[in-house]
Amino acid sequence: xxxxxxxxxxxxxxxxxxxxxxxxxxxxxxxxxxxxxxxxxxxxxxxxxxxxxxxxxxxxxxxxxxxxxxxxxxxxxxxxxxxxxxxxxxxxxxxxxxxxxxxxxxxxxxxxxxxxxxxxxxxxxxxxxxxxxxxxxxxxxxxxxxxxxxxxxxxxxxxxxxxxxxxxxxxxxxxxxxxxxxxxxxxxxxxxxxxxxxxxxxxxxxxxxxxxxxxxxxxxxxxxxxxxxxxxxxxxxxxxxxxxxxxxxxxxxxxxxxxxxxxxxxxx
Ligand SMILES: [Mg+2]
Numbered sequence: 453x454x455x456x457x458x459x460x461x462x463x464x465x466x467x468x469x470x471x472x473x474x475x476x477x478x479x480x481x482x483x484x485x486x487x488x489x490x491x492x493x494x495x496x497x498x499x500x501x502x503x504x505x506x507x508x509x510x511x512x513x514x515x516x517x518x519x520x521x522x523x524x525x526x527x528x529x530x531x532x533x534x535x536x537x538x539x540x541x542x543x544x545x546x547x548x549x550x551x552x553x554x555x556x557x558x559x560x561x562x563x564x565x566x567x568x569x570x571x572x573x574x575x576x577x578x579x580x581x582x583x584x585x586x587x588x589x590x591x592x593x594x595x596x597x598x599x600x601x602x603x604x605x606x607x608x609x610x611x612x613x614x615x616x617x618x619x620x621x622x623x624x625x626x627x628x629x630x631x632x633x634x635x636x637x638x639x640x641x642x643x644x645x646x647x648x649x650x651x652x653x654x655x656x657x658x659x660x661x662x663x664x665x666x667x668x669x670x671x672x673x674x675x676x677x678x679x680x681x682x683x684x685x686x687x688x689x690x691x692x693x694x695x696x697x698x699x700x701x702x703x704x705x706x707x708x709x710x711x712x713x714x715x716x717x718x719x720x
Contacts, residue, residue: 472664482669549593644680
């Protein structure tokens, strides 16, 4: 187990978790930057086995639901964390555009929004080679144009090219992601709304008092979820930068989250 980055316990979070005792616990985790370290390319990302095992142990506790909430497509999530499909954990893909519970998958996005995104993707595709190192990732109802490996001097030109295309798509907006632009429908689904739907479905309309919800994430769409859920959830941001966050608690990196989960499993 990584020993470096936690173990000063985030006292507030610990007390809040202790106060959840006796109530059903819902945990929702983002993947990239939360359960997995960010890599140069999204296809290089892995979720270490040690963390997947902790999630599994967590899900085996009584009255506990483990869910995933990622911007990635469902296929990616199943490849990164195969336990989710095997055990039927609730999975939110594409930032809330798609939800899978058990074997049922439902789309939370209008068909025309999905088509607009895929049409824009077709227009971006030929531009990708003009920005060497940039990478287009198509998702259901969203796309990401990554520029982690692009010469930083070229990023403004890529952004301008994207904005020129976006003028023809008034229903789409670009959002900052980690070394990437994300394009999503506006107003679009958000992770927070999708999480709430799942928890309400299982814990009933009084879920904010009947259950405890813990949401963990590192990026802009997680911040949207933190804001959407407000005080109805315990929100944990993963990241060491001093950026503004709507989360109530913060841990520096995925290793720290892993350490926290191990400690939680050992002590609660
Ligand atoms: Mg993330």
